[in-house]
Amino acid sequence: MPYIPHSEEDRKEMLKTIGVDRIEDLFVEIPDDLRLKAPLNVPEGLDEYKLFGHLNELASKNMSASDAVCFLGAGIYDRYIPAVVGALISRGEFLTAYTPYQPEASQGYLQTIYEFQTMVAELYGMDLANASMYCGATAMAEGALMACSIKRRSQVVVSEAVHPHYRQVLETYCSPMDVEVKTIPALASGREESLDLVTEEAACLILQQPNFFGMITDIKAAREVCDRTGSLLLVSADPTAAGLLPTPGELGADIVTGEGQPLGIPMGLGGPLLGLFACRREYARQIPGRIVGRTHDEQGRLGYTMTLRTREQDIRRERATSNICTNEALMALAATVYMSAVGKNGIRSVAESTVQNTQYAISRLTEAGARIKYKGSVFGEFVLSLPIEASQVRDELHKRGILAGLPLGEYFEGEEHSLLVAVTEIRTKDEIDWFASELASVLDNEENDLWLVGASLDQSRVQVRQADGHVDARSVETIEKVTVTKSNWSIKDQFGLEMQFTDGALAEIHEEDTAGFEAVMAALSKQLEGWDEEWYEKVVYPPFEKNAAVVFERV
Amino acid sequence: MTTRTVPTPKPIFEKSRPGRIGCNIPVADTPKVDLAAAVGETRDSVAWPEIGELDLVRHFTNLSQINYGIDTGFYPLGSCTMKYNPRINEQTAALPGFARLHPMQPEESIPGAIEVMLGVQDFLKEITGFDEITMQPVAGAHGELTCLMMIKAYHESRGEGDQRNIVLVPDSAHGTNPASAARCGYKVKSVPTDAEGNTDIEALRAVMDETVAAFMVTNPSTLGLFEPHIKEICDLVHEKGGQVFCDGANMNAMVGVTRPGDHGFDCMHLNLHKTFSTPHGGGGPGCGAIGLQSHLEAFMPAPLVTRGAVGEPVLDDDRPQSIGRVSSFFGQFLMAVRALTYLAAYGSDGLPEIARHAVLNANYIKARLKDVLPPAHDRPCMHECILTAKEYKKYGVRALDISKRLIDLGFHPPTNYFPLIVPECMMIEPTETESKETLDEFCDAMIQICTEAREDHELLINAPQKQVVGRLNEAEAVKNLDVKWQADR
Numbered sequence A: 001m002p003y004i005p006h007s008e009e010d011r012k013e014m015l016k017t018i019g020v021d022r023i024e025d026l027f028v029e030i031p032d033d034l035r036l037k038a039p040l041n042v043p044e045g046l047d048e049y050k051l052f053g054h055l056n057e058l059a060s061k062n063m064s065a066s067d068a069v070c071f072l073g074a075g076i077y078d079r080y081i082p083a084v085v086g087a088l089i090s091r092g093e094f095l096t097a098y099t100p101y102q103p104e105a106s107q108g109y110l111q112t113i114y115e116f117q118t119m120v121a122e123l124y125g126m127d128l129a130n131a132s133m134y135c136g137a138t139a140m141a142e143g144a145l146m147a148c149s150i151k152r153r154s155q156v157v158v159s160e161a162v163h164p165h166y167r168q169v170l171e172t173y174c175s176p177m178d179v180e181v182k183t184i185p186a187l188a189s190g191r192e193e194s195l196d197l198v199t200e201e202a203a204c205l206i207l208q209q210p211n212f213f214g215m216i217t218d219i220k221a222a223r224e225v226c227d228r229t230g231s232l233l234l235v236s237a238d239p240t241a242a243g244l245l246p247t248p249g250e251l252g253a254d255i256v257t258g259e260g261q262p263l264g265i266p267m268g269l270g271g272p273l274l275g276l277f278a279c280r281r282e283y284a285r286q287i288p289g290r291i292v293g294r295t296h297d298e299q300g301r302l303g304y305t306m307t308l309r310t311r312e313q314d315i316r317r318e319r320a321t322s323n324i325c326t327n328e329a330l331m332a333l334a335a336t337v338y339m340s341a342v343g344k345n346g347i348r349s350v351a352e353s354t355v356q357n358t359q360y361a362i363s364r365l366t367e368a369g370a371r372i373k374y375k376g377s378v379f380g381e382f383v384l385s386l387p388i389e390a391s392q393v394r395d396e397l398h399k400r401g402i403l404a405g406l407p408l409g410e411y412f413e414g415e416e417h418s419l420l421v422a423v424t425e426i427r428t429k430d431e432i433d434w435f436a437s438e439l440a441s442v443l444d445n446e447e448n449d450l451w452l453v454g455a456s457l458d459q460s461r462v463q464v465r466q467a468d469g470h471v472d473a474r475s476v477e478t479i480e481k482v483t484v485t486k487s488n489w490s491i492k493d494q495f496g497l498e499m500q501f502t503d504g505a506l507a508e509i510h511e512e513d514t515a516g517f518e519a520v521m522a523a524l525s526k527q528l529e530g531w532d533e534e535w536y537e538k539v540v541y542p543p544f545e546k547n548a549a550v551v552f553e554r555v
Numbered sequence B: 001m002t003t004r005t006v007p008t009p010k011p012i013f014e015k016s017r018p019g020r021i022g023c024n025i026p027v028a029d030t031p032k033v034d035l036a037a038a039v040g041e042t043r044d045s046v047a048w049p050e051i052g053e054l055d056l057v058r059h060f061t062n063l064s065q066i067n068y069g070i071d072t073g074f075y076p077l078g079s080c081t082m083k084y085n086p087r088i089n090e091q092t093a094a095l096p097g098f099a100r101l102h103p104m105q106p107e108e109s110i111p112g113a114i115e116v117m118l119g120v121q122d123f124l125k126e127i128t129g130f131d132e133i134t135m136q137p138v139a140g141a142h143g144e145l146t147c148l149m150m151i152k153a154y155h156e157s158r159g160e161g162d163q164r165n166i167v168l169v170p171d172s173a174h175g176t177n178p179a180s181a182a183r184c185g186y187k188v189k190s191v192p193t194d195a196e197g198n199t200d201i202e203a204l205r206a207v208m209d210e211t212v213a214a215f216m217v218t219n220p221s222t223l224g225l226f227e228p229h230i231k232e233i234c235d236l237v238h239e240k241g242g243q244v245f246c247d248g249a250n251m252n253a254m255v256g257v258t259r260p261g262d263h264g265f266d267c268m269h270l271n272l273h274k275t276f277s278t279p280h281g282g283g284g285p286g287c288g289a290i291g292l293q294s295h296l297e298a299f300m301p302a303p304l305v306t307r308g309a310v311g312e313p314v315l316d317d318d319r320p321q322s323i324g325r326v327s328s329f330f331g332q333f334l335m336a337v338r339a340l341t342y343l344a345a346y347g348s349d350g351l352p353e354i355a356r357h358a359v360l361n362a363n364y365i366k367a368r369l370k371d372v373l374p375p376a377h378d379r380p381c382m383h384e385c386i387l388t389a390k391e392y393k394k395y396g397v398r399a400l401d402i403s404k405r406l407i408d409l410g411f412h413p414p415t416n417y418f419p420l421i422v423p424e425c426m427m428i429e430p431t432e433t434e435s436k437e438t439l440d441e442f443c444d445a446m447i448q449i450c451t452e453a454r455e456d457h458e459l460l461i462n463a464p465q466k467q468v469v470g471r472l473n474e475a476e477a478v479k480n481l482d483v484k485w486q487a488d489r
């Protein structure tokens, strides 16, 4: 048998020592009618060669980030994992250890956890961090319940711009505890529209940094609201972004949670992950999970041990701060190696490269005929508005070897044209160019060829994509007026230069086809609305009249 | 553990020197941007260590050398099933076709991954006898919580949600059981264990009424004993409309021999990181699959990995009665890959040998040690034996002292002081992967220690002596809380 070393001789001797004849005799306490009589109905065992072949075959059926270029993010990122991470966490002394209940035999692991806690606390600008939670979602939910017990309140307020899965897990955790979850809308602008929902009843306000749409959250404003209502501020923060942006701690967060996967952990179809959890010192005794502290032995030698143990389930049972036992120690170790390997300068470089690649992707993808849905600063991720359904783009690009992003229609009603795109430090200029050209070709092939105008994110140019796919750029500053009629549209710039464009799709609509015309105009004005509001004012919008035109003019 | 030849590594922060870096990181080849224009304000630099790659490797390698794992030696930690973690599992889980999958990829791009999840689910259905399995819970305690949430939703669907607000937990239960019940909004009531080590059925009858939502039973119990009246217990709870949850931490005793789904249980959790050999990793990641009978199916966490009408794999997210999502994505997928590798290696003929040899090994240790450390209950044990060291108290020696001395003799100690109802408890779980010689060496060491306890107890009281540190001052750790390195400390 694989992994079972007993010889026939061993079994005989052991049974003799025990004083029974057969192994079956050891199972006498299981009532006969509960014992399995037939063999398990599962496949026969495989030798190691066949076993690897079998799993390898299953693996090869998937399209991984090694086969495709990954622009999917939404909390899980295709980042670089230094070779030292895998090499060090696969050392048997770490890999095959249990929770360090016997500190004298576990000093190595305990020290790495202490180092992990230090680096996470430093990353988030917090006083202390625990030894890990399951994942970003459960860490956030645990943080919310911790806030409820600190504040003795039974309501939490969460932004709609927090990862939808995290909000689902939050609901799941809160519901049996009779904790109410209120949601602040954020879909219109990509950020919390108003924080008015936060009242004296709220144990905490939960925001994400950067938020689910990639936008940078105004944590300071949230702090002010929480001060007024006496609520705690919980921020779910991406660790890479935290290496560049002002820390949640310095901006006033009381609890910071996050998904540690970007810190050297493979995407692995989303598991195992690493829940990060940090808070202010005053809440140390309410924190869920394990914490490692330094102390001394009788000879005065410095050593590490799990501490504040009376919070935990094995001691406090139903009064424990959480039910968590097994956590994500090995992933925390991976993160510790990663954080030590990239170090102070490396994390900054990873974050800056991410921003740089993101900005480049934004400019290229908007040139390709997509538009940026939300105005404002982003880190590593952004929402594209597409002229056709995002899932169609996703499926089409998937066939060409690009994981284009996450269609938001799966999560938000009416967002069928929105695609969440992530760009990490390892995406190259070539990969981004390729994504842009494939996107342009997908959009070109579409009947619905109304996508005439886009704005680059740096908002200095307007791109005009003509029916033949040729893209023409105009500096925004120079443009005075955009006029769209049913058969053509024109741009007039400050030098009096006027450019006329005839669009195939528009021209095809018959003069009398008012319904078709209305639909076209509605779509067009929707497209234009997103980017134009700052520079242009809608002047005329009489879609039913003959020779009607939509005119956008500089304010 | 062997005597140390390298000094204990300093905290990594004390090795940091400006300008060093421990890896060769990729840098963007796209045009430079104005950072302030792109993201606005930025932070001060992150005070993470700056250390060269070789020194980094040495730091963590040296730390690993002062850490005990199954690979280092015998690790009979009761209730934790510290069995060998096959290396082939690490190889399959590292395949890029698994490791580099994004959880939000289109379903059509991950057919092999869905097959892995279905494959594990099929094995586990057959092994546990339950109708349904999901692997979304990520650890044992998380599985407990998920099961209780489903039970709560089930009672609510029958209009009994408010009335049933109590969860019964045996006095021998693991701490996560009552903690999970509390996390699910339940009041906890304890059910005593009788003199034989079984659930006290009369006491259960007395507390079991229509206010009880569920009874959480560990089978085999944390005393390492099979609950012989389990069917009667389940019937008793069901008669009053309650549900019975099985804590499956001890599944290693049952694989291929008996199935909790046939015992009368409504649902259970499994720890794939115990029974199915996914590595414990120093305290996680775990993998907490749950099994359940069909009446609870509607409440399972979404999405479900399941099969469609013609057996095709589907991800089912349309579950109106579901308790919702319990973790970020599909649970610990790469752990499922490891578990499938393990299950497929054993197959139908091999799987029952796991339980048979786990039980053989535990009974062997119990037999060899019975004269020096009597079992708490003198019955055939299952995969672990629970011994008591109470007679050594008169020599001023406690179970913990025996454990600390074991460390110096090169063994990881058993679990101490759990279950709480056994005085000076030593819970020994050898697992099936240990050879007779290893068990003999361990038993010889235990017998030696028991002699020392009587004759020279200083050796135990002052143990361990050969490690990088001796017993640590826990009170100081709490009082002068030092959980984050600071330059001036």
Ligand SMILES: Cc1ncc(COP(=O)(O)O)c(C=O)c1O
Binding pocket: A324, A325, A326, B079, B080, B139, B140, B141, B142, B174, B176, B177, B218, B222, B247, B249, B250, B271, B286, B287, B288
């Ligand atoms: C009997 C028992 N139940 C539940 C658990 C909890 O499992 P986990 O640590 O995976 O959360 C354990 C683990 O230590 C256990 O021994």
